[in-house]
Amino acid sequence: ILWVSLHEQIRTFIQMRTNLKVVDNSGAKRVMCIQSLRGKKGARLGDMIIGSVKEAQPRGKVKKGDVVYGVVVRAAMKKGRSDGSEVQFDDNAIVIVNNKGELIGTRVFGPVPHELRKKKHLKILALAEHIV
């Protein structure tokens, strides 16, 4: 979190120790990022991260303490688009994937940005409730 002005918090990258919400039905609830697979400073919207599951539902595909890959589908940091607009969400959220990029869960909750199309995460876009 950066404070550039007194009026608004400027959110930054998703880095080590960032807590993220999980928005699919793979069983995990919270994941802590341990590595961002893209970018020196950290992950942004649409990037992959490696995380450790901190909180999980009792009967799910992943358990607490598992090391998993995830795709960031919502980030509190602004992401610029080529037409000059910028998108930001209210929270940080990921969807758990395997190391090839295939989804583990079968449903995705909440809105997703269409930046994922460029990153070739088409399955996530297909399952999403709303594409921003």
Add this chain to the structure above:
Amino acid sequence: MAAAATATAAAATGTLLPHALLNHRSPPPPQLLALSSSFRRLSLSTSHRRTTHLVAHSDAGAVEPEPVSEPAPEGEPVAASADSEEGEAEGAVALAEEEEEPAPRPKPIKFGEIIGILNKQFIEEAEKVKVLPDLKPGDIIELRMQRPNKRRLSLFKGIIIAKHKSGVHTTIRVRRIIAGVGVEITFPIYSPRIKEIKVIRHKKVRRAKLYYLKYKLPRFSTFK
């Protein structure tokens, strides 16, 4: 410019007075002090050529009696001759100004104004294509935008929480709760991708930037 004014005025009379050149360079010799000071005052008044030359006239007229009284004991003959010369110079300057009035020079564009002028041109071009309503923070708007490979226009609704004005890249930040999660999108309003902006309602706010809505209940950012 002041020295040039006096030089042209003096040249019009036919005599190039050495005092004109002495003006702002070296300190003048004491007996000619009053003369050079009076010339200085005359040149100052003529430098404001954009204003009416009548003002310059009155200024020069007001200035005249002062230096005459100053060197009364010493340079009276010199002062008397300077008076007539001043009068002539004055008349010449007035003539020169009248000649220039009908053909005014175009005002030169300053370097720092270029960006402002360009921005105005871009905004005018953008306004021709679409009509933008007056947007203020607190307006609840509906925005139609063209997406790159889609035929239909996508629709965005929400409340304007901020407007950043910067010429043609004036942006508005629109907030809405979509599928349970708050989303804020910044749109450049003069972009050709944005086809239509319509103000649906207005919410009374007492701020220019409504960043506090992020921390409030979701129902304040929900719009059907």
